[in-house]
Amino acid sequence: MDLRSRFGFHATPFTREIGVEHHFRLPWLDETLDALVGCIERRMSAALIAPPGSGKTALLRRLTHTLPEARYQVTYVKVTSLSKRDMCREICRACGAKPAGSFPALVDRLQERFTQTSGTEGRRPVVVLDEAHDLRPDVLAMLRILTNFEWDSQLVVSLLLVGQMPLRRMLASEEQEAVARRLAHIATLRLLSREETIRYVEHRCAIAGAATVPFDDAAVDAIYELGRGNLRATDRLALEALLLCDRQGHGVVGPIHVTTARRNLWP
Ligand SMILES: Nc1ncnc2c1ncn2[C@@H]1O[C@H](COP(=O)(O)OP(=O)(O)OP(=O)(O)O)[C@@H](O)[C@H]1O
C-alpha cells in the first residue's frame, strides 16, 4: 500500500480494529472503565450509553481484557432484533449452553449454566449485550428474568447493556422499570475535545509506525471541526485525507485534503 512508503507507516493507519494495547487512553475514559469494572466486581449490572462512533465497543474490548479470565466468564452478544427465545439461544450459544428448546427451557438452561460457572468453575458470569438499543422492548424486559435468580444469596449474573442514545429512553419507560432498577450505574462517553483530537491523531499515526505525523496543524484542526471529536468520524476523515494526499503525490496532508475527504465521505 502506497500510504506506507509515502508516509512511513508500517501498517494501515486509522483502521477499525486495533489491539487493546494500542488503544488511546485518557483519564476520563479510564474512569468510565473503572466504574463499569467496579459494578461487575460488586456483582451488579450496568449500562454504557453513548452516540455512535464514540468508542463504546472499543471500551468493552478493554473491559473484557481487564477482567481476569480465571475469575470472570464474559459472554459478548451483539444484539439484533431477536425474539426472546432467539436472544436466549444466542446467549446460550455464546456462553456454551445448549441452544435448544422452548423459551422457558432456555431460561432454565441459562440459569443452570450461570450457576455452574459461578459454583463449580468459580467464575463470575458477565453478559454483555452490545447494540442494546436494538433490543425489542419485550426482550429488554425479559433480561430481568436472567438476573433474577440468586446463588448463595448473591446475584449470579452481571449484565452490561451497551447502546446508543435511544437505550436511555427505552430504560426510562414504565415497561422497563424492573430492568432499569437493576442497573447500578449508567455510564456515558463524551466527544473528544480539540486537544484530545490532536493527541488522538498523533497516537493513531504513531501506532501505525509513522515517525512523524503527516498532517499539518490546519489539517488536524479541520479534522476536529468536521469530525467534532467523534472517534469514528475522525478515523474516516483522516484515512480518506491521507489517501487523497497520496494520490496527489503530496507528502503532508493539508486542510484541503480534509475538506475534500468530507465531501467524498458524506456528499
Ligand atoms: N480508545 C480508542 N483508541 C483507539 N481507537 C479507538 C478507541 N475507541 C474507539 N476507537 C476507534 O473509533 C472507532 C469507533 O469506535 P467504536 O466502534 O467503539 O464506537 P461505538 O460507540 O461502539 O459505535 P456504534 O454505536 O456505532 O457501535 C473504532 O473503530 C476505533 O477505530
Ligand SMILES: [Mg+2]
Ligand atoms: Mg459499537
